[in-house]
Amino acid sequence: MKNSYSSLRPTRWSRWIATAVLAMMAMVVGIPGAVAQPSDDSVEGKTFVIGTDTTFAPFEFRQGGELVGIDMDLLRAIADKQGFNVEIRSLGFNAALQALSSNQVDGVIAGMSITDERKEVYDFSEPYFESGVQMAIDRNNDDIQGYEDLEGKTVVAKTGSEGESYAKSIADEYGFRVTSLDQSATMYESVKAGTAVAVVDDYPVLAYGIAQGNGLKTVTEKVPGGSYGFAVNKGQNTALLAAFNDGLAELQASGEYQQIVDEYLADPTEAAPSTFWDLLTQSLPALMKGLSNTLIVTGVSFAVAMILGLAFGFLKISNNIVLRGVATSFINLFRGTPILVWAFFFYFGLAQLIGQTVNIWVAGVLTLSLNGAAYIAEIVRGGIQSVDPGQLEASRSLGLGYGRSMQKVVIPQAFKIMTPSLINQLIIMLKDSSLLLAIGFAELLYQGQQIYAANFRVTETLLIVGIIYFVAIMALTKLANFADRRFNK
Amino acid sequence: MSDVSANGKGAPKITVKGLRKSFGSNEVLQGIDMEVAEGEVVCVIGPSGSGKSTLLRCLNKLEDITGGTVVVDGFDVTDPKVDINEVRRHVGMVFQHFNLFPHMSVAENIMLAPVELKKLSKAQARTRALELLDRVGLKEKADARPASLSGGQKQRVAIARSLAMSPGIMLFDEATSALDPEMVGEVLQVIKELADEGMTMVLVTHEMGFAREVADRVVFMADGVVCESGPPADLFGNPQQPRTQDFLSKVL
Ligand SMILES: Nc1ncnc2c1ncn2[C@@H]1O[C@H](COP(=O)(O)OP(=O)(O)O)[C@@H](O)[C@H]1O
Ligand SMILES: [Mg+2]
Numbered sequence: 089m090k091n092s093y094s095s096l097r098p099t100r101w102s103r104w105i106a107t108a109v110l111a112m113m114a115m116v117v118g119i120p121g122a123v124a125q126p127s128d129d130s131v132e133g134k135t136f137v138i139g140t141d142t143t144f145a146p147f148e149f150r151q152g153g154e155l156v157g158i159d160m161d162l163l164r165a166i167a168d169k170q171g172f173n174v175e176i177r178s179l180g181f182n183a184a185l186q187a188l189s190s191n192q193v194d195g196v197i198a199g200m201s202i203t204d205e206r207k208e209v210y211d212f213s214e215p216y217f218e219s220g221v222q223m224a225i226d227r228n229n230d231d232i233q234g235y236e237d238l239e240g241k242t243v244v245a246k247t248g249s250e251g252e253s254y255a256k257s258i259a260d261e262y263g264f265r266v267t268s269l270d271q272s273a274t275m276y277e278s279v280k281a282g283t284a285v286a287v288v289d290d291y292p293v294l295a296y297g298i299a300q301g302n303g304l305k306t307v308t309e310k311v312p313g314g315s316y317g318f319a320v321n322k323g324q325n326t327a328l329l330a331a332f333n334d335g336l337a338e339l340q341a342s343g344e345y346q347q348i349v350d351e352y353l354a355d356p357t358e359a360a361p362s363t364f365w366d367l368l369t370q371s372l373p374a375l376m377k378g379l380s381n382t383l384i385v386t387g388v389s390f391a392v393a394m395i396l397g398l399a400f401g402f403l404k405i406s407n408n409i410v411l412r413g414v415a416t417s418f419i420n421l422f423r424g425t426p427i428l429v430w431a432f433f434f435y436f437g438l439a440q441l442i443g444q445t446v447n448i449w450v451a452g453v454l455t456l457s458l459n460g461a462a463y464i465a466e467i468v469r470g471g472i473q474s475v476d477p478g479q480l481e482a483s484r485s486l487g488l489g490y491g492r493s494m495q496k497v498v499i500p501q502a503f504k505i506m507t508p509s510l511i512n513q514l515i516i517m518l519k520d521s522s523l524l525l526a527i528g529f530a531e532l533l534y535q536g537q538q539i540y541a542a543n544f545r546v547t548e549t550l551l552i553v554g555i556i557y558f559v560a561i562m563a564l565t566k567l568a569n570f571a572d573r574r575f576n577k
Numbered sequence: 578m579s580d581v582s583a584n585g586k587g588a589p590k591i592t593v594k595g596l597r598k599s600f601g602s603n604e605v606l607q608g609i610d611m612e613v614a615e616g617e618v619v620c621v622i623g624p625s626g627s628g629k630s631t632l633l634r635c636l637n638k639l640e641d642i643t644g645g646t647v648v649v650d651g652f653d654v655t656d657p658k659v660d661i662n663e664v665r666r667h668v669g670m671v672f673q674h675f676n677l678f679p680h681m682s683v684a685e686n687i688m689l690a691p692v693e694l695k696k697l698s699k700a701q702a703r704t705r706a707l708e709l710l711d712r713v714g715l716k717e718k719a720d721a722r723p724a725s726l727s728g729g730q731k732q733r734v735a736i737a738r739s740l741a742m743s744p745g746i747m748l749f750d751e752a753t754s755a756l757d758p759e760m761v762g763e764v765l766q767v768i769k770e771l772a773d774e775g776m777t778m779v780l781v782t783h784e785m786g787f788a789r790e791v792a793d794r795v796v797f798m799a800d801g802v803v804c805e806s807g808p809p810a811d812l813f814g815n816p817q818q819p820r821t822q823d824f825l826s827k828v829l
Contacts, residue, residue, distance in 0.1 A: 476676070478672060478674055478676040479676060479678065481639055481672070481676065482670075482672060482676035482677075482678070482735075483678075483689075484639065484662075484665065485637055485639060485665055485668075485669075485670040485739070486665065486666070486689065486690040486738070486739070486741070486742065487662045487663070487664075487665040487666035487690060487694060487742060488662065488689070488690060488693055488694065489662050492693055496689060496693060497678055497689075500680045501678075501679065501680055504680070
């Protein structure tokens with residue numbers, strides 16, 4: 089059940105970060121097109137901008153690049169029935185609500201529980217989904233029939249969720265232990281691996297996971313919880329709200345509502361289990377997008393790191409003690425601190441310092457390139473120093489200046505010596521770019537996490553991601569070695 | 578006796594006065610006076626560590642000079658305002674270990690300075706490189722890489738390279754010491770031809786026979802000072818200083 093913090097994100101902090109990111113982006117770019125509609129006339133033929141979360145399966149998530157889920161399907165079906173158009177903006181939960189408050193979107197549908205506090209600011213539709221928490225166990229486990237069989241066992245729940253509070257509230261009564269994890273997908277894995285015997289999670293999330301063939305089954309009844317509603321700003325867009333309610337009633341009456349819900353939550357025995365091949369074809373577009381982002385951020389960062397690394401490498405061998413000190417400090421600073429610290433600093437800290445949001449690409453490139461530059465500076469220093477000093481003397485004795493001599497004589501030879509280390513550094517940077525998922529940068533591993541957060545096929549998805557990384561790195565190595573042979577004869 | 582005067586062959590091309598050079602607290606050159614006239618060939622001999630290389634390297638300021646004055650081809654090398662790159666174009670230098678640029682072909686090694694310093698176009702520089710290679714008998718090696726050459730061939734290319742800017746002075750620092758004995762001759766032959774053409778040269782060498790043959794004057798250095806100098810016949814035939822006698826008795 090989703091209040092504000094129980095979506096299906098990889099971790100709670102990364103969800104918070106992603107939400108913050110999107111909020112910032114929303115503020116920077118503005119959300120065009122959405123103007124609060126006058127509340128009197130009909131919705132016929134109009135286009136409404138609707139905000140939603142990024143990934144909260146089964147309500148909204150991406151499949152093959154397209155936004156799907158119960159919320160999305162319901163909203164589109166209702167719009168269809170009522171003759172209006174919707175333009176969906178996948179902003180993140182908090183960012184969507186902010187956008188609604190500032191009239192940048194007309195409504196929000198995001199698996200949002202109807203609460204009294206929210207009712208003070210927003211007008212809600214009739215509830216379109218009844219949530220709750222439920223317990224599930226391994227499909228092949230026949231020993232556990234109910235809570236009373238949990239004596240002395242371990243139950244896993246999601247940190248900070250309603251499932252966790254519910255599990256803890258009955259733990260003493262039934263004599264089980266509760267451990268908490270951050271992601272639904274990893275909770276399910278731990279039940280299948282046997283580290284926990286059961287999981288207590290949001291009912292729709294759990295049902296969807298089972299429908300996706302996560303290998304679990306439910307054994308207890310759902311404990312009723314919140315109801316989800318569609319929201320507009322208080323007193324605004326009343327026609328839209330009314331149309332939503334009418335459309336919803338129509339769908340419920342015709343059975344289409346149940347069809348949509350079943351599509352995501354029905355037991356897998358009815359649905360054909362999807363094969364590895366299906367998973368591959370479904371996830372490949374998103375993963376390729378992630379790979380492309382990974383390659384671009386790595387490539388740009390490497391280019392910047394080369395320039396900075398050369399500069400600091402030269403400072404490092406300069407005769408001037410101050411310049412040498414500057415270079416040494418730079419190298420020590422970035423080699424002596426984890427990349428993640430800088431990713432957070434450039435994305436969040438810097439934004440606060442300069443009072444302006446930082447583009448995630450800028451933050452990503454700064455993080456990777458400054459770290460890479462520190463290592464490249466050392467590679468450059470070592471490369472230059474390993475060139476026989478007689479080379480520089482010979483060039484200088486011909487009357488060439490220091491700069492010209494370095495450029496024509498020393499650096500070409502240094503590069504030849506440096507090339508294997510530089511290729512190595514490039515590959516390290518490519519792998520390090522996966523750390524940027526922590527600030528919500530949509531690189532390859534991030535996309536993988538988004539995918540298994542929606543389909544719960546953690547191992548297979550990670551296997552695919554791993555293979556893509558491996559192939560990309562092998563290809564890159566081959567390419568770099570080819571270039572090395574070609575230019576460093 | 579440390580005052581070496583020109584032998585009247587021409588105006589002085591190199592004038593060294595009171596040259597001092599220290600590495601830290603180690604004073605390697607302790608006041609050298611020397612003059613080399615135009616067209617003169619001076620051989621510098623002396624025991625290892627006596628400062629011969631350092632003296633040579635001070636002449637084109639590959640080493641910073643601690644004290645005294647060095648005037649080369651009219652340029653005061655010790656003057657901080659002098660364009661040292663300009664001076665070096667007038668002074669060719671040949672190193673014991675050749676120091677050819679391994680990433681360039683033989684011709685490119687020779688073309689580098691004329692092209693980079695905008696003295697010649699690429700095509701002109703190539704023509705000049707081929708001429709110089711012809712002079713040292715290696716025209717057919719123009720497009721070879723230095724790594725494929727023998728030691729003697731490398732040193733001949735290095736000589737051709739240092740001639741590319743048409744210097745008026747040539748400095749040789751033990752140009753044959755790193756060579757196998759059978760290759761020494763071919764390099765000495767090239768040096769001798771240069772001497773015969775009237776090139777002003779300072780050679781640090783261990784080839785006493787060659788020094789006797791080619792030098793106008795021989796300078797014997799010991800412990801950072803010029804111990805004795807004179808025409809080869811005198812210095813080798815009738816050395817005055819005990820240190821010179823001692824040294825010659827060991828090497829001859
Ligand atoms: N770059 C340097 N740093 C410190 N000491 C040096 C350096 N170059 C030469 N020396 C010292 O100066 C002295 C003279 O060296 P060098 O001129 O090479 O002698 P030679 O060429 O006569 O053998 C030696 O004691 C040597 O160790
Ligand atoms: Mg020497």
